[in-house]
Amino acid sequence: MILIGLEVHVQLNTKTKLFCACSTNFKDEGKPNTNTCPTCLGMPGAKPSFNRGVFEKALAVSLALNGTISSEMFFSRKTYFYPDMPKNFQTTQYELPISQGGYLIIKVDGKDKKIRLRRVHIEEDPGKLVHVGGDITHSKYTLVDYNRSGLPLVEIVTEPDLSTPAQAREFMQKLRSILQHLGVYEDSFVMKADANVSIHGGNRVEIKNITGAKNIEKALLFEISRQKMLYERKTPIEQHTRHFNAASGITKSLRTKEEEADYGYIFEPDLPLYDINKKAVADAKRALPELPDVRISRFVKDLALNRDVADALVLVDKALADFFEATFKHYKNAQNLANWTATFLLKSLHYQKKTIAQVRITPQNFAKLLSMLETGEITNKVAKEVLKTDEFLHGESPKTIVETKGWKTLSDEKALTRAVDKAMKAHQKAVADIKAGQDKAVNFLLGQVLRELGVSADLDKVRQLILERARK
Amino acid sequence: MSRVTKETVKKVASIARIKLSDEELVRFSNDFSDVLDAFSKLDELDVEGTVASFHPVRIANVFREDTPKKSLTPAQALSNTTQKEDSMFKTGSIA
């Protein structure tokens, strides 16, 4: 009996920080402390001011997650000491968050599972620490870059409704898709989560600050097996906090500085109260863009796509689904397009370690490629090869690529026959096997012919020829 | 009114991250008790149904537009400390 709950932190893609007008446009690995001001540095005398853009985006997130929007919202001070905190209190939301409740649906064994949410709230990011001469568990001294300090985050807290590490990963993926469809997420953002896990009704262990869906799954897999081992040995598990090391794949207990930290929450007196009236909420709800679940349904209903393919298109990367729809304007075989997009195109991108947004493939070019395949101008193998070329990824038209590389389908009878005869001559045994009815031998000869002719050989014609001539 | 124990003051001091000498502990424990006695007057007052005033005047719904303004230069940001390295603020290890 496994209970997993997540507290996910995601940045919202506003132009400025949560409480100051510093630009959010800087590189995480760039020069430190270039985007700071008295407010996000916690300088004595500075005061915060609330970014309207953050409010609007956080409201959209809350609505997309089916939360109940609070009629009154206030910020709170959560006091604790850490060098990445410019004021040694975090301005966050405690009693009056922007929304409570809500849910997100993931697919488990082909069925919908509702993961309930406890709340969504707005808070600021702290700075970034560099542990010189070691890591978080041991170092000589610490350096701090406050560029990230004050970046706007939403924290999404789930109920412990997740039952497996895979479900946790699914949750993160679905959440990211929702955020992408809302337009509040950038590919460069990293989603972080604290994961709480307990087994067999025991105490829960918190693993703090895990980066990305894959690591969350890994961390949970390790932690659950660790807890299972302890359980089998009848060793009680204490409630405590751990840190996940992505490189080694293990969780380690953190020597908690604060023990049971008393955050001593007070309402943030430097910021006003925010009334959120019903009309504003209704307007915001109406203005929400198409969300993943609706889009997937639309693909299945209107375009007759297979549900799994629709899921893959929409949930892996919104930009991929966008690309699919843009290409659909030029190429009307939806199922074929969907399959090619969700499998071979995606594979090619993964191989290049790029997202669709990072390459210059145009919808027109992709449509053209599939048309060329449909008419037989190129073979299936060639189409896949074109997808892998740098030229295609840089926006070159498939027609040009095929011409340059001489990949037009080779269906000239004479040339094909010559190659088939050559292969048959070299592999008499195979011919005999074919005569005996062994299909494997046909494939073998096919392979030999392709080695000779290359990827542009018309596979069907070659196969036909082999069968004809071998049986003669 | 019960006197506040040294243990309580010690616990509060650790949350507030200040170290107190033994002499300070005794002195502040007495002050604590005196002040809490005075504060306890408020126990008499019934505030059932009263809304809290986090500000003395109503302040609501003030937003800032999402338009970037110039930040400080790193030199300005670091100008008030001698503990810096590679354009970053320097402090002890957190281990």
Next chain:
Amino acid sequence: MIHRYVTDVQKGKVDAKDIVAQAVEHAKKLNEKYHFMNTFVSETDLKKQLKTFNKKGKLAGVPISVKDCICVEGTESTAGSKILKGYKPVFDATVIERVKAEGAIIIGKTAQDEFGYGTFGTNTGIGYTPARNPHDARRVCGGSSSGSAAFTALADFPHLSIAESTGGSIAAPASYCGVAGLTPTYGRVSRYGLIDYANSLDKIGSMAQRVRDAGLLLEVMSGVDSKDPTTLNQKMSSLLTPKTVKGLDIAVPKIIHAEGVDKRITDTVLSALNDARINYTEVSMPLNDTYGVWDYYMIAMSETSTNLAKYAGMRYGLHPKSVEKDYTTLFSEVREQGFGDEAKRRLLLGTFARMSGYRGKYYIKAMKVRTKIIAEYKKILKKHSFIVSPAMPILPPTFEDVSKLTPVQVYALDFFVSGPNLTGMPHASVKVGALEGLPVGALVVGDHLQEQGVLGVAHTLERGAQK
């Protein structure tokens, strides 16, 4: 006096450079004895200001001293605390920007109780010397804007002071030093650049020898500021010319007859009302009388304990020379060495008041009690428009007398000034007489945004006292 001087500067009849030089020289001499200034602005900075100031401004050429907790770019601003020694802000507080835009010349940062934690000006930070009362150097100035009040009283040249009040820190020292002190409605003046004491109680205000001049300074500083979202965004009455108010029936709280109040002070204030032909009615304020001071302290300490968290020897102020020890040890040491007694006391009490288990009983309750006390004030002010009382119940004590008081005994003396501060109501302290050669100040309180009326009553009382 200020108005005439400014007009002369605007017309080119007077060279501000001379007045400022005079002011600074005089201040430096007096500072040896009275310790009202923590830091003088550098010569270079002064020269620069004198070269570029707005000669047409409403404060053209006026030397201005600023309470140390208000940030002045490039000038050490420590809020009177060792833990901020060396802090040179990289920005001006909004009020500084505004007065500079009107041609004022900032000359120095005045002495105060550390972070504002004091009634007498005696809770100075480690290594700081308390300001002495200009009327009797053995006595305190009142706090926490002690230096501002003392310097204002001592200046025999045009001068204004920007001060700050959380629980009475403008009214008390103004009264003890015999000058005019104005504390505006909470939210009228931007707190951007004010080193916080308690954010829902802090107000920047003005001090001058005359009510009218204090009004001018407050007017220049007032108004909404996008950098401080707790500023009020509404039309506000002008404070440039105090209007005399007539036909009043103001309220005087019955607590003036309490045992802890020096009867002579009460008589002086009541006589001033009579001399000014202002009718008054004695009123009961049971909630404020019993709970006002303690409610104020509970809120102030809770908020301030979070404000003090940032002082950890990292980006500004007192910090270690090397970082060989771990982070927690380093900053605990800085806080141990940098905070004075009263700062530690309020830090502890404030932390306690918002700890889980106590938070409901203290912090949250205090916020609800505030609502009730605001209601009590509003009811009386609706009927009587203004409340007048002494600012302080006793004459300025000697430093020796103060040293014998316990913290609670000191806090308890705030019972006239803490009410208007807790409720965020505008109030003025104005000299209405003297006893034993020591000034007596009257406190005038009005409802939210009634500064103009408060100024009027204070101005009327001031005129009466001058006769």
